[in-house]
Amino acid sequence: MAAVRRGVQGTRRLKLQVFRIIVFVAAGLFFLVPIGAMVEFSTRGVGDQPRTLAAWQSIGTYPDLVAAITASLELAAITTIAMLVLLVPTMVWVRLKLPRLNPIIEFICLLPLTIPAIVLVVGLFPIYNWMGTNFSDSILTLSIAYVVLVLPYDYRSLEAGLAAIDVKTLTEAARSLGAGWFTVMWRIIVPNISSAILNSAFLSVALVLGEYTIANNLLYNNLQVEIAMLGRANAGVSIAVAVASLLFAFGVLVLLSFFNRGRGRLQLVELQQVMRTERG
Amino acid sequence: MTIAGAPAITTSAGRPVGGRRLPLDWLGAVPFLVYVAIFLFLPTAIIVGGSVLDANGSLTLVNFAHLSRDYIVKTTLNTIGLSAVTALAGATFGALLAYAIAVGNREGLVRRLTLSVSGVLAQFGGVTLAFAFIATIGPAGFLYLWLAEHHADIYAHSLWLFELPGVALVYLYFQIPLMVLVFLPALDGIKPQWREATESLGGGTWHYWRYVAGPLLAPAFLGATLLLFANAFSAYATVNALINQGQPVISQQISGALSGEVGTFEPGFAKAIAVEMVIIVTAVTVLYSLLQRRTSRWLQ
């Protein structure tokens, strides 16, 4: 009699298992099919031709597209560096010398979360007009706005890193051994929060590469804007680039979650807001 | 702006301590403060200030009066409808998915995999997402073609993928994973003892959901739905990639009014719509955080 006896609990567990499988399969279809479809679409041959990588190979023959890709990569690099240079010394300094300012800095850094990108762009528009006339109208000036955009995520990531070390004691120890401020920063603080820095750099890169709203409304052709425009002329190529940029961003984010594994996952609100900026 | 207050605070705070160190210390924060003053506070001031100024720079409420134009009212209602539908559907499907994850092994591979995929997909949006759906069920998408071959023309009545229903479907692609991320912690807070206590006290599955899990999860569910609403309400890139005529949602109206501004035609109008959007999004977000606080009291 001990053999197979499925009791009340066993039946319930079985039902639950069936429910889970149905849900996971349905979700898997809904989320994976569109991505697969992009790959399928970008490798179609003309008419009855067999599958081809022609669309992928012709990416290089669109000068505007190449320019946009270059611009977006440069923007990602500039934004990341500018953000780190602006944020890391300020956060360390405030921790050491102006602890009372800390909540204010936090408030300021998280403020962009409450402002949708499409709203922010309305306020940036006159500023960029002025800059375009008096200073520069290069697409790379977008990185100035992007620093504001990435501020909340990078602040949170760096804050977590700094909270994990005793900045004050480390600094005092280094200073007492004769280190200057630059040495303290470069040789003591930065190595100790390197994973937080890496984290925020990844976040910045992913955000900048996916940004559309601000660039489009300030009339700059970054990667996403160019993909959208190209989509009307040659869907195959533009979808190929879209897949490529998507895979790149996924790669970055997978790396990010890998580095984040110890601390659990990304802050939820953080995630939500990342998307909001991506979509505008 | 806010930065103007900083030096004043410095001197007044510096004096009692009595050193000249403190004012110097403030210098360390100046680059950051200047930056955010110019590129965060100034734009905000431009929006708020500009919304109450007319073309000649005098105070007026006419920009807000223009919000009552038929097409603005219509797009506002459109956007509210779109956001509500995608929030409700996203919350429902997302909650089911979150539940399927929550009842599994906490340390299991399935959970970790679905969570990190949700994290990535919740960030997926804009042009690329629109293209993904076009490649799937667009007029040249493989799924559409396959269905058409089998005598099921999903576009028999209209090309709805490029209308609001299509936008709603595409939005689900990021709303559902967002729901998973926001709602799963609440589900994790549900203790198995509550289910077992309900049973030992004579309650069945229905009683458990009706009297225990339902009321416990309701605030979290409602709060998450509001968050999804705000998320859809302020979205721009995805809808703009799908619909490029008619500007049926409010973010597109902002964009349109902004281009109109170039010819200094109604310079405050885009700002007034922006203020409207911020007010709605902020109100919803405040409600969300109130509900969130209640949830965290019950389900740590």
Next chain:
Amino acid sequence: MPERTGVEVRLENLQRRYGAVVALDDLSLTIAPGELVALLGPSGCGKTTALRLLAGLEDADGGRVVIGGEDVTGLPANRRNIGMVFQAYSLFPHMVAWENVAFGLQMRGVGLAERKKRAIDVLELVGLSRFANRYASQMSGGQQQRVALARALAISPQVLLLDEPLSALDAKVRSRLRDEIRRIQLEVGITTLFVTHDQEEALAIADRVGVMQSGRLEQLGPPMTVYSRPATPFVADFVGLTNRIQGTVSRGSVDVRGATIPLVDSSVPDGPATALVRPEAVSLVGNGEAQEGPLIGTVIAVAFLGATSRVTVDLGDITVLAQLPTSAAAEHPAGTRVKLALRPDPVLVDSHN
């Protein structure tokens, strides 16, 4: 409180395995009407599984559960009429105390006014009627567990199950609530199964204690018997402190460092064995200064436990614990040489090594 007479509970040959792990290996246990049996054992010994099978929260792979003469093995938990108190955090956090207590009555279709009145009555029994309108988050851990007890009792269950109800509480609250639970259990006269890993708790509260290991019941008996006549070396080790001292068995007794002690089980074959000697059976007899011998050593530590003290004596090759009245222990501070005596109470031997 409604008058209640307990019913008999029988677990018959219960089997339960999780994959390759045997959680319950042919467990049989009968609890007399109104009796409180404590299942005691280390974590993973199967005691909680036994309780959950009885509650219907898990399915048995084999065997029967019989409550009051009725076979309930196939019955779901919500039709078994069993009151259960969990380890912690089991109160519904969105209901105040009386609503929690009234929940089971609500499930049984009792009207609002009536169930509120009865809930308050049961809260009175556990001494918490003035907290009827508090949420779990507004009560201490001990108060929460009392409300949980009231909730379990409010449905007038046939059996009460307590699953480590005190383990999340701090020591002082724990012993007070333990006595409180026993008082209420006796007052209501309900058949009760109490699961714990704390031997002191089990011995203090139960009519009979069952010691479990690896899914089997090693010994079942009154607390006194389990303590003083452990059936197996495992029980001796788990219940109370035990000195393990090498000795030699011959003709029904064991020779331990020159002292001869009778055996509990005289069928043990002759030869070397380890004697399990309780610290209370060890006493200090006088000054061991300038003497040598197998039972002479140096006091290395004295732990004050209140009325008694525990003295650790180093005999050179082993250390031995002795528990004696504090007044007696005071004569032998750390560093003094002492001579030990072993009381000839029957002991158990472990002949595996």
